[in-house]
Amino acid sequence: MTERELFDLYNKDVYRTCYYMLRNAQDAEDLCHDVFVTVFRQDWQSIEHTRAWIMRIAMNQCLNLLKRKQAQLKKQHQVQILHEQATASIKSVDTIVLEKAAEEEWEELLKQLPDKLMAVVTLRYIGELSLTEIAETLNIPVGTVKSRLHKALKTMRKKLEQNQSLWLKGENQFGTH
C-alpha cells in the first residue's frame, strides 16, 4: 500500500474522530493532518493492525490537545448550518423539521458527553476498534471500556427521556440491556 492509499482509506475516520473529540472543524482538520504526518514519519508498513494503530495515534493526539486547551467542547454554529444544508437537499419539508430537531438534539447530546466517554464512543463506532483494542489505546481495562460505553449510551438515553423525545417511543423506557 502506498502512503496515498493509506491516507485515502483512513482520512475520513480520522477526521471524524478528531471532529467529534475536538468539536471544532479547524482543529479537527489540523490534527487529522498531523496524525498522518506522524504516521508517515514512522515505520507504518511494519505495523500489523494499521487501523487500530492510526486510530490510537489520532485519539492520543486529540486527548493531548484537549488537555492542553482545557477545552470544553464549544458549540460550532458553522457545523449546524452545514447539517441543515445536507439534510435539505434530500428530504421533504416535514421530514426536515423532524430530522433537524433530532439532529440538533443529537449534536447537543454528543456535546454533553464527557471526553472520557466520547473517546470510547468514537473509537468504537468510528474507529470500529474492538473492546480490547480500545482498552489498549486508552490504557484502561476492558471492563472499564464496557462500562464507559454503557454509561455513554445510558447518559444519552437519560437525556432523551428528559427531553421527552418523540422518537424514543416504541422503545421500552425502563428496560435495561
Added chain:
Amino acid sequence: MERIEKKLKNELKNADKMAYPDFDKMWSSIQQDELKITETERLVLPPPRKRKKYALVAGLAIALMATPVYAALNYDWSDILSYREGIQTALEQGLGQKIEQSITKQDITLTVHTAFIDDNRTILLYTLKPSASWKGDHIGFDRIGLKDEDGNFIEGDYVHQWNKELGVFQGYFETSWVAQEKVADTQLTIENIYFIGDGKQSIDYDPTNNETQVFPIHKDGIDHVTLQAFEQGEGRVVLQSAVTFSDADTKNKWVRIIAMDPMNKPIQEAESPVFGTPEDTGAYINQQVFTADSIRAKDASFELSYMHNLGVIKDTWRIDMKLSKKQLKNSSSRDVLNIPLENVPGGTKVREMRVTPTQIRLLLTSEEKYTHIPYTKYQLAIGEKLLDGGRWEVENNPYQTELRFEVAGLSMDTLASEPITLIAKRRVDVVDGDDQPIHLTNISAKPQSKTSTIGGYPITWTYYTKNNNLYVESSSPDAEFGGVTQTYYLHQKKRNYGTPLIISLLGDDNNMQIDEYENFKDKELDIYIWKYTTNDPNAEQHVPLTIGK
C-alpha cells in the same frame, strides 16, 4: 438501548452528514512533513530504532520480575515509603537487591534489608533495633552515609519511624550517588546514635500584646525564645518565634510554639507553619499563623515544645555490601531531549529524561545561573496516568534543576509505549521592581498608610516605628499579586535593604510582607521595591516529551 446504539453508530458513521475538509489539499500539505498543531507544542518523535530498544528493555523487566526477592516483604514499608512510591512499587514487584546484613554494637542492631540502585539513585531500606530498655521518642545520628571503594564519604538523606509492634525503627537512606561499575563495594556507616525525647515548657505569652515578648528558658540547650505577633488581615495573626540556643547540639531539634485552647487541646494553625529558618545571629525562626480569635480566646495557653537529647551512644555501625546495578539498570533509559520551555526565562529547556523502574528524572538546564523556573507544581502525564513530581536543586550546579517523579503503578512497558507529557502548573513569576520611590512621611509610632501601584497591581503600605525600628508592611487586595519580596532605600547611592520578617512561600495566598529597618530615627524615607512576585494559580503548560509507541 440497542436503538440508541444503532442511532448513535449511524450518527457518527454516516458520511453524508459530515462536512469533510478538502482532503486533496490536506494531502499536499502532509507531503511537506510539517506538523501544524503538535509542532508548535514541540512534540518529539522517537526514532523507530528507539522502539526496538524499548522492546528489549520491556522483555528484561518482565524476566526480572519473574525472579522476585521476598525477604524484605516481611516488613511493611508502605508507610515509610509513602513519598517514595516508586521504591514501594519495585518492592512489591520483587525488584531490589536482597542484602539482609546486620551489625550489633552496644545493644543496637543495624540491619540493611534491601538496596535499590539504578541510574538515578541508591536507596537502602534499614532497621535499627535498640535495646529493650531504651528511652526516648526518636533517634538521630551525627552522620549517616555510604563509603565507596576509595573511602569517599557519600552523604544522603534518611527518614525513619518507630514501628511499635516490631520494636524497631524502620527507614530508608537515599542518595543520588550511583556506582560507576556494575558491582560496587560499598559500606553503610552510621556514627553516634542519639536518643531524643520530647520536651515541653509553658510560657506566659500574652497574645493581646503585639510588643516583642522574651521568655528565658535556660533548659535542655535552649537559652530563650522571643515572640512577636503581626496582624495579617482576615482576622489572622502571624506569630513569630525566634529561638536562641545555649547548646549548639540542640539546634534542628524542632522547637516550636504550641497554642492550646481552654480545653488544653492544640490549636491548629490557619496556614502551613514554617519552622527552623536560620538567622544570622544563630537564632532559629518559626512562623505560625493562627486565627486571632483562636489564640486570643480567654484561657488560651502557650507552651514551647521541642526535642532534646536524652543520651548518646558514641560508636560507629558499619555494614559492607556489594551493591549491584544489575536488576534495575537493565531496564533504565536515558534520552537527550533538548526541548525548550516556552515562556520560561533563562533559556530553560528539558535537557534529558532518565527513566528507571522507580523514578523519572527530568534535567532542566538554563543559560543563566539560578534561573527561577516559574511553576510550583509539576506532573507527568503518561497515557492516562498522572505522576506528581517535585523540584530539586542540583548540587554544585546553579545552571541545572531536576524534576523528580516517583513511578507508581506503571510497568516499563507502559513507560516505553505511552506518550509522556510534562505538565507545569501554578505559575509564580519574580519581577524586578521599578525606580519609582514610595515616599513615607510623618514616620512615627502611629501607623500611617499610603498606596502605590506596580505593574498594574495596587499596593497598600502601612508603616510605623516600634522599639526604635521602622516597620514597613505591604500588601495588595489583588490575589494575583504575590507580594513584595524586599524593599530598600538609597543612602549615598548605596542600597540598604530592609529585613523581611514574614517568611513567604512562593505561590502561597498571602501577599503581605513586613520589612524591618533597625534603629530608624528619621521622619521621612523613600523606599523602593527590589522585586515582587505574581501568581497565576490556573496557569498550566503542557510539554510533550515523547509521543509513545
